Amino acid sequence: MAPRRSARLVPLLCLALVLALSAPAVAADAADAASPGAAPPDAAAPSRPGEVSTIPNWQLQSSAVDTAPGEVVSRPGFPARGWLRVSARSTVMAGLIENGRYPDLNYSTNLRDAVNPADFTVPWWYRRTFVAQPRPGRHTFLRLNGGVIARGEIWLNGTRIAGGDQVAGAYPAQELDITEHLRSGRNALAIKAIPGDPNKELLVSFLDWSPPPPDNNTGIWRDVQLATTGPVSLVDSRVSTALALPGLDRADLTVRAEVRNNTDRPLRTEIDGRVGSIRLRQTVELPPRETRTVTFAPDAHPQLVLRHPRVWWPAQLGDQPLYRLDLTARVDRAVSDERGSTFGIRDVKAPLNAQGDRRFEINGRPLLIRGAGWASDLFLRTQPQRLADQLRYVRDLGLNTLRLEGKQEDHELVELADRMGIMVLPGWECCTKWEKYGTWTDSDLAVAAASARSEARRLRDHPSVIGFLVGSDAAPPAAVERAYLDAFRSVDWQTPIISSAKRLSSPELGTSGMKMDGPYWWVPPNYWYNDRLGGAFGFASEVGPGPTIPELDSLRRYLSPAEIEDLWRHPDRRHYHLAQKEVFGTLTLFARAMNLRHGPPRDRDDFLRKAQLMNYEANRAQMEAFGRDFSDPARPATGVIYWMLNNAWPTLYWHLWDYNLAPAGSYFGAKNALRPLHVQYSYDDRSAVIVNTGPKDARGLTVRSTVFSVDGTVLADETVGGRDVGSGSALRALTVPRSQGTHLLRLLLLDSEGRQVDRNVYWLSDRVDELDYANSTWWHTPITSGADYTGLQSMPEARIATSVRTEPGPDGTLRTVVTIRNPAGSGPAAFFLRANLRRGPDGDQVTPVRWSDNYVTLWPGESTELRAEYRAGDLGGARPHVEVTGWNTPRVG
16 A cells, blocks of 8 residues: 655755754664664574575665775674664665655655755665674575665675675676675674666666656665575576477476585585475586586486476466475585475467567467556565555456566565466566667676576576566667577576567567557557557557546545646646656646547546546557457457556556556456456447457357447347357457447347356447547557547436445455446436445545456446455454445445
8 A cells, every 4th residue: 555645845855854864873772673773683694504594674874974984884893873774675765765764755746856866876885783603614605686776895794795896787696605704693794885877787767657766776675695505505496397288288397406516625415306296316526616507307307207287377277386396405414505496387489470470379379468567666665565466456457467677576576476377578678778788888798698697597487477578679789689698598598588579670589579669648449449550460568548547536645736636727737747758748638638539627526537437448448459359360469568557656647556556447447358258349340349368168158239328218239149259269249330429338248048247338429539640659649530428428317326245255355245226217327337445434445455347337227246355454443435426426325
C-alpha cells in the first residue's frame, strides 16, 4: 500500500535537510540499537563451511558530513555518531526516506522541491560491524550480489579490499576473499558508494517513466553477504534441461558446477549431488588456486534421464512444479562447501515465423505473449509484500509475461514468477549509456560483459525466464554482441537471446522479430485493428494508449486539490505527475479525444468517469485485437507488451493499476479481454469473435448478440450455436448489424450446456474514429473525427439494488460478495457500475483488492455477483463496506 499522505511541502526543507545531516550528533547508544541513528548490533559471519549470511542492515552517512577516510571509517572502533540506520538493501535516497528525512515524496511536487540534488554529488558511506571466528582451513568471502551504484570502494578493518575500478556498474556480482583481513572478534566493513550518471555509466535509470531519483540510485541495492567455505568452494551450480518434444515424456538433465581450490596445494574433492531421489557423485583433482567445471551428464549418469518429468507451464496452461538441486563438496570427508538451488523443466523457443516476426513456443506449443512492462520502485526499495501483491494482480488479470527493461529486480521477483506461472522477459534498458555504444570504452565493455554474466547466472535456472533482450531501442554492434553472447554461453544460458525490442538486427543474432512503432499515447480502440504501426500483427514489444487516470481516491493521495482540478480545467498545462518528456507532459490529446467523443466534462467527477470509460475501452481493445489475430494466417499477432504494467512513482499514465495498487478502468478493461474463453467485438469488421487462449478446445458454444438503444430498446438480437473453437484460435461467429446513433452491444457466450461463460458490453456509434496515419509520430496517431458517444450523457436513470456478504478466506484473507440487481421490468441499462470496497461507510478505499469483475452493465431483470478478495488486516479494524456507483444510477451503499 502507498504511504499515507504527509503534511504539505514547506519552504526551507532543503535547508532543514542539510542542517540535519551536518549538525553535531550525540554518540550512538549501543544499549538502544533500535533508536534513530543508533548503531545496529553486530552481525555475525558464518563459521560453518557452506553457510551464507546476509548483512541485515547498515549505517549510512554522507562523505561531506563525515570526512574520515576509508582506513579510518572501516576500523572496528570508529565512532559512527549520528549515522543513519538503513535496511540491508538501500540506495541513499531509500535510506533517507526510511529515516523520515523528507515529507511524502509521492505527494504533489515534493520530489522536486523537498530534495537538494547537491546532497548526492558526493560519495556516501555504508558501514557495518560483525563478529567473526576465523579458523585455520576456513575461507571467508564477501559477496556482492549486484553492483554498488555507480561504483564502490570496499574497506575492511582499515584495508581497502577493492576499488571503484573493480566494483563498477549496477549488475556485476563480486566475490572477494577477505580471509587474510578477517579478525577474531569484531570486524568493520565499510563501502563507499560513488555517485554516477546513467548517461555515462551502466546503471539503472527511469527515463520518461517518472522523474529521476535525485541520487541516481546511488548505493547498495542488492544483498551483501558473507560466506564461509573450507579449502574448496562451489562457485556456481546449474541444471540444463532437454525436454523431449512433442510428447514431453522424457527430460535429460545435465548438472554442472564450478569448483574452486582456495589453497596453494593440490586437492582431491568429492562432489555429491542430489535431485530428488537421484544421487550423483564425482571426484575431481584440483591444482592449486584452480577453478574447474564438474559435469554430470546423462551419458555417464543415466539416472539423469527422467521419464515422465513434471513439466513447468505458464499459469494459463498448466502447473508449475519445481525441482531442487543440492551439491556438497568434501575434502578428506569433511564438508567444504554446500550449494542449493531450484529449477524447472520446460522448453522455450522463439523462432521467426514466415513473416519474420518473433513467435514464442513453450514446451512445443505456440503461445501468444500478452504481457506488460514492469516498473521497479523508483528508489529500488525491497518491498516483498508489495511485490507479491502486484504479481497476484498479474495472475488475476490473466497476463502471462512481464518484460523487465533494465530493472531486473532481485531474486524475489523471479522466485514468485516461478511459483505463480508468470513468464519473465528481462533485458537491458534503452537510451542511456547502455545503448550509447559509440561512447563505450574498454572498461565499459568489461562492465557490460560482467553484467551479462552475472544476470545470466542469476536468472538461468528459473523456468519463468523465457529469454533476454540484449538491446531495447537499439541493437548491439558486433563487439558488444560478442561480449554478451560469450558471457551468456559461459554459464549455459538456454533460452532465446534477442538483439533488440525494436525491428533491428545485430551481426550474429540477426533481426529481433519485434516492432516498436508506438503508440505510447491515447489512440481509439479501432487503432489496434489495423495492419499499420502498432496494430495487432507481429510482436509489439511496448505499446499502449498512454494516459490512465486513477480514480478520485488515489488522486487525493498524491495530488493537491488544485492539481486535480487542473486535470480537467487546464489539460494543456504541464503536470508534474505526467512524464518529464515533453510529448507526454500534458493531457491535451486525451482531453481533445474526450471532448470530441463524449463531450466536454461538466466537472471533476464527470471528467473522471469519462476517463475510466476511455481507459477501459482502450485497454480492452488492445488486448482483444492481439488475441483475435494470433491465429490470423496472413499476418498473425505473436505478442504484445502493454506499456506499462505499474508505476515506479505515482503517475497519470502507463499503468494497469495505479501506484496505490487500486485497480480501475484500465485494469478491468484488460482483465475482460484476457479471459481464456472470451467473446469480443471487432472494431474493423463488426464481427463477434470467440477467442480461446485456454489449454483445451471448446465445443458446442453459443453466441448471442443484442444491440440496445440508450433508452433500453432492443434494436437487434441474434443467436448462433454449435460453434467449436480450438485452443489457441479464434472464430468469427456472427456480424453485428449497424445501428444509428450511440448504442450498446451485449455479447453473451454460452457453453454446450447453456451456461454463461463470458459476457461483454460495448458502447458503439454510427460514426467511427478516423485515424490520421499521415501525421503519425513514434508516439501517437491522431484522429480527424471521432466516434460519437454523447448519447450516453442522456441515458435515463436506472435504479439498482444490492446485497453484500463477507466470508473468511485462506491465510488471513476475506471475501466480500456483492450481488447487484437491476430490478426494473423495462427501461435502460444500469451502465458502467463500479463496486468499491471501503474501510467502513466513510473510510478509505481498500487496496490491494482482487475483484472478479467490475464496471459492469445490467439491463432490467439482470443481476450479477462480484467477488472481492483482500487481506483482513488491510481493513484496519473497520468493517468492510461496499458502495456501488454507476454512469446513470444513484450511489448505493
